[in-house]
Amino acid sequence: MAQCASKVVILATGGTIVSSGASATQMTGYSIQGLGVDDLLSAVPMLADAARVEAAQVSNIDSSSMTSKVWMTLARAVQDALDREDVSGVVITHGTDTMEETAWFLNLVLKSEKPVVLTGAMRPATALSAEGPLNLLNAVRIAADPRAAGRGVMIALNDVIVSARDATKTHPTNVATFRGPDLGMIGMIAGTHVEFIGRSDKPHTVETPFTLEALEAHVKAHGALPRVDIVYSHVDDDGVMVKAALAAGAAGIVHAGTGNGSIHEAALPALHEAAAAGVLVIRASRTGSGMTVEGLAEWQAAGFIPSGTLNPQKARVLVQLCLVCGVDAKDAFARF
Numbered sequence: 084m085a086q087c088a089s090k091v092v093i094l095a096t097g098g099t100i101v102s103s104g105a106s107a108t109q110m111t112g113y114s115i116q117g118l119g120v121d122d123l124l125s126a127v128p129m130l131a132d133a134a135r136v137e138a139a140q141v142s143n144i145d146s147s148s149m150t151s152k153v154w155m156t157l158a159r160a161v162q163d164a165l166d167r168e169d170v171s172g173v174v175i176t177h178g179t180d181t182m183e184e185t186a187w188f189l190n191l192v193l194k195s196e197k198p199v200v201l202t203g204a205m206r207p208a209t210a211l212s213a214e215g216p217l218n219l220l221n222a223v224r225i226a227a228d229p230r231a232a233g234r235g236v237m238i239a240l241n242d243v244i245v246s247a248r249d250a251t252k253t254h255p256t257n258v259a260t261f262r263g264p265d266l267g268m269i270g271m272i273a274g275t276h277v278e279f280i281g282r283s284d285k286p287h288t289v290e291t292p293f294t295l296e297a298l299e300a301h302v303k304a305h306g307a308l309p310r311v312d313i314v315y316s317h318v319d320d321d322g323v324m325v326k327a328a329l330a331a332g333a334a335g336i337v338h339a340g341t342g343n344g345s346i347h348e349a350a351l352p353a354l355h356e357a358a359a360a361g362v363l364v365i366r367a368s369r370t371g372s373g374m375t376v377e378g379l380a381e382w383q384a385a386g387f388i389p390s391g392t393l394n395p396q397k398a399r400v401l402v403q404l405c406l407v408c409g410v411d412a413k414d415a416f417a418r419f
Contacts, residue, residue: 087131087132087133087134087135087227088171089133089134089135089171089172089226089227090134090135090136090137090169090170090171091133091134091135091136091137091170091171091172091173091174091223091226091227092136092137092138092164092170092172092173092174093120093123093124093136093137093138093139093173093174093175093176093219094138094141094157094160094161094164094173094174094175094176095119095120095138095139095140095141095142095143095175095176096141096142096143096144096146096153096157096175096176096177096178096185097115097142097143097144097145097146097176097177097178098144098145098146098176098177098178098179098182098203098204099113099178099179099203099204099205099206099207099215100123100176100178100202100203100204100208100215100218100219101115101118101119101120101122101123101143101176101208101215102114102115102116102118102145102207102208102209103115103116103117103118103207103208103209104207104209104210106209107209107210107211108210109207109209109210110206110207110210110256111256113207113209113210114145115143115144115145118208119140119143120138120139120140120176121138122208123138123176123215123216123219124136124138126208126215126216127216127219127220129220130219130220130223133220133223133224133227134171134224134226134227136223137170139160141153141156141157141160142156142157144178145178145180146177146179146180146181146182146185146203147178147180147181149178149180149181149184149185150307151302151306151307151308152302152306152307154185154188154308155295155298155299155302157175157185158188158189158192158193158295158298159295159299161173161175161189161193161199162193162194162195162295165193165195165197165199166195171197171198171226171227171229172197172198172199172200172225172226172227172231172232173197173198173199173200173226174199174200174201174202174219174222174223174226175189175200175201175202176201176202176219177201177202177203178203179203179204179205179240179252179260179261180252181396182201182203182238182250182261183247183250183251183252183261183396183397184396184397184399184400185201186201186236186237186238186247187236187248187397187401188400188404189201189236189247190235190236190246190247190248190287190288191287191288191291191293191400191401191404191419192291192293192294192295192404193288193295194288194289194294194295195288195289196232196233196288196289197232198225198226198228198231198232198234198237199226199235199236199237200222200225200226200231200237200238200239201222201236201237201238201239201247202218202219202221202222202238202239202240203215203240204218204240204258205256205257205258205260206258214240214241214258218239218240218241221239221242221272221277222239224272224275224277225237225239225244225270225272225277228277230277230279231277231279233282234246234269234279234282234283235247235248235282235283235287235288236287236288237269237270238250238261239272240258240261241258241259241260241261242271242272242273243259243261243270243271243272244268244269244270244271244272244277244279245261245262245267245268245269246263246266246269246282246283248283248285248287248419249263249264249265249266249267249283249392250262250263251263251264251371251394253371264371264372265372265373265392266283266392267281268280268281269282269283285418286418286419287419291419292408292410293404293407293408293410294408297407297408298404298407298408301407308403308404308406308407309334309335309402309403309406309407310331310332310333310334310335311333311334311335311336311337311363311399311403311406312324312328312331312333312335312336312337312399313336313337313339313395313396313399314328314336314337314338314339315339315369315395316338316339316340316345316346316347316350316369317341317347319347319349320347320349321347321349321350322347322349322350322352322353322354323353325338325350325353325354325356325357326353326356328357329353329356329357329360329362333357333362334362334363334402334406335362335363335364335365335399335402335403335406335412336354336357336363336364336365337365337367337390337395337398337399337402338350338354338364338365338366338387339367339368339369339395340366340367340369340375341368341369341370342368342370343368343375343376343378344366344368344375344378344389344390345378346366346382351381354385354387355385358385358386363388363402363405363412364385364386364387364388365387365388365389365390365398365399365402365416366378366382366387366388366389366390367389367390367393367394367395367398368390368394368395369395371394374391374392375390375391375392376389376391377389388412388413388416389416390416391416391417393416401415401419
C-alpha cells in the first residue's frame with residue numbers, strides 16, 4: 084500500500100474521549116483515569132489509511148477546567164506544527180464542555196491556512212457505542228483533505244463539520260450536540276466521504292490582528308489573560324454580580340441579557356459604574372441564537388457594545404484578545 088501523502092499532527096488535551104466509567108453503561112459521572120493519546124491511537128489503527136499521523140499530549144484535563152495557560156501551550160504547539168512544511172493539518176482532541184471557546188480562540192490567533200480540526204466525544208472510552216474513535220478518524224480525514232484549507236478552525240463530531248466561529252454545544256449528553264444554531268454546518272462526513280458545503284464569511288486566522296506572541300507575553304507577565312466575567316441576567320437581577328466582577332478587577336464584563344441583550348433596570352446602574360471605570364461592557368443574549376443589536380439609546384450612550392451573533396462565552400474570548408492586542412472592541416465585534 085502506498086504511503087499517505089498527508090501528515091496530520093494530533094494534539095491531545097484530555098476530555099471525555101479519554102475518560103473512563105465504572106461500566107459500559109455509565110454515560111455521566113466518568114473521569115480521566117490514565118488514558119492518553121497513545122490509547123487513542125491504538126484504538127483507531129485505520130488512521131494510517133487516512134494520513135501519516137504524529138501525536139503529542141499537551142494536557143490531560145476535563146475541559147470544564149480549561150485555562151489560559153493551557154491555551155497558550157496548545158496554541159504554540161498548533162502553530163509550530165502548522166509552520167512545518169511536512170504537516171498538512173492539525174487535529175486536537177478536546178473535551179466538549181469548552182471546545183467551542185478553545186476553537187474560537189484558535190480561530191482568531193493562529194496564522195495559517197492549513198486546516199485545524201477539534202474533535203472529542205460525548206461518551207467515555209469505556210462506554211457502549213463510544214463514538215470517540217470514529218470522531219477521531221473523521222477529524223484526521225478532514226485535516227488531511229486539501230479542500231479543508233482556508234476554512235479556519237473547525238469542530239467535527241457525529242459526522243457534522245461546523246465552523247469554530249458558529250459552533251456551540253447544544254445538548255448536555257446527546258452525541259449530536261454541536262451545531263451552529265442559526266448558521267448551520269459547513270460540511271459533513273458520509274461513510275468515507277468528506278463533503279464541504281460552505282464556509283464562514285467572517286475573518287479568521289491569517290486575517291485577524293490578534294497575535295500569539297502578544298498573548299504569550301501577557302500570560303507570562305500576568306499568569307492569565309485579562310479577567311472578563313460573564314454576568315447572567317434574570318428576574319430580580321439587582322447588579323450585585325456586576326459589582327462583584329468590578330470589585331474582582333474585571334477588565335471586561337459580558338452581560339448575558341434577556342431578549343436582545345436587555346438589562347434589568349435595577350442592574351443598569353452597576354453596568355454604568357463599570358463602564359465609567361473603564362471596563363468594557365458587552366451586551367450579549369442568553370437566548371442561544373439570533374443577533375444582539377443596538378437597543379436603548381442609553382445603552383449606546385454608555386458605550387455598551389452589542390455582541391452580534393456571538394454567544395456570551397465567545398464574546399468573552401474576543402474581549403480578552405482585544406484587551407491584550409490593543410484592538411478596538413466595537414470594531415472587532417462588528418468584524419469578527
